[in-house]
Amino acid sequence: MSNSQENSVKINPEKVPLDTDQGILESEERKWGIPLKEVYKHGLAFYKDKDGKAVHLSYEDRLKLVAYTQQASHGPLDVNSASPLGVLDVIGRDRRAAWQALGQMSHVQAMAGFIHTLDRLCPLFKPTIEAIQKDLEEKKNQEIKQMEEKMADIELQNRITAEEEKQLTIKQTEEQQVQRIKDALNAQTYDQFLNYAQQQYPGNFDQQAILIRQLQDQHYQQYIQQLAVDQRLANTNLQTTQDYENATEKEIQKDCNLNETEIVGDTIYDNSNSK
Template structure:
């Protein structure tokens, strides 16, 4: 190792300070460093210091003078100007320590930023690999920043999405709460209207058993509400279809006076309530043991019509029925006019057309007055035929799984007349059905 005199070291440091232009304006030099490396001066200095500590003596070979200058710059950054009064004296044989202290002392009042600039400038000139080291670090920082920005954008999108989902959930909950309030109001109103009739029916089914009566009333009220909502939906759908038909057909002929008279019969008719029960075997046993024609055999191809006149002692009609083994078609109609008898009559008629197999349906007439279509779609056309009384459809004729459940229903009188309960087996060519039914009045 070559030993340099104090004069040589001083001149070397002075030359380095002049070459690095350290005494120029700090702000402009900072901008020069930051513009070249794309990083703040403090970060460039930290990278240069780490690079020097890691690579010195390995990938980097520096002269003794360069090492003294770098150490002096590092000491100036860390501790400021050398205060000889605060440091112990250097030993007589410590040549390296004396040279380092002299190099540090020659920096005088050089500021920390100027010392950083001197360190970076000297190292970059002496070590060509330092520039690649800084560039790799800069790209790594840029990649981290890019990923951080992307993550921030994703977090922002997720936050917006969560806020939107929470907003939608709040709206849905608010809508559900409003619907629940409306549902409770409707159900309460329906329960108040039907409580007396359901209580009468429950007392007939379970006399002397208030607990079972209450359960049955609750079941009937729930089923009545569901059917009411289904009827509202069907009515709204029907009105929509009618409105669309009116919009597309344009102007048509006004209805005749006779049609207006007939249509008055259909105004103000309440919807029927229909529900089912599971106690089918118990129901059959009760009907079989009771008096009257509660058990009827409906032959293949036959239609049984039970005519039930309105009475002054009641305002509503209740019915319930079940069958053995197979289903049966069922519907309810109202024949307008003053009843000629107060007796319940059972009429049996045969269908006018035969079908090719047991499960097909055919068109026919009921009592020469009721025109109907396929049992799967229900009766659709109700008009006066040969000056017979007007009929209103209360419950359309559909096939009912009455061999699995007891079908129960009720209807409020629309006026004076006679109910026609239709049990239709006309679609069956070979199977006869055993029908169990019961009818009662209620106020």
């Protein structure tokens, strides 16, 4: 009875293009837009959710799909190590026969066979995968956008940090220049200010030190103000010189133009007299 039952169930494995597993993986990913393993995972979920509801398959098609899942998960059927079946377990025998019919098919080929069979039998499967692929693509684009925004924020923060460091360096350099100027001025005037402070506060070293610092600060401010005045004068003199040079150049050009006019006039006059 079991032999007749096994012979009555004919399983024709779904033909999968390409011979190598790598070729199948690349082909399926091009077709679906996502890796074969992801398509297979979603295909299993789709089949379990829709079978008997939105999808109604024949007994033979169910056997075929189950056989592919067994082959993908466990590899080729090992009859010797398989657990014995009950005498009345007709479905078990049919499933085992369908699995055995797949022979030495690899797990990649089995996954592809499951997907191809499901796609052929269930018109809703392909739109479902397309929706999943579109959702994954949107999520990927969103992640890329978030990463780009994050990188832009990092770049902006780096620019701000670099600018702050630059300004700090400039400030430190200016402070060092100011300190060098003060040190030079103080070295020149210290004895003079010390004598003056000793005259103002004899024996009071604290007051002398305070007065010396005040005099040094005033001297520095006067020095800076004088530098500003000298700079303005230098700029004024430079502008005056440039204006003078420009005016002189214009006068020279004017004289040249007048001389050319007189020469041309004389030439015309001489030509008319010769006629």
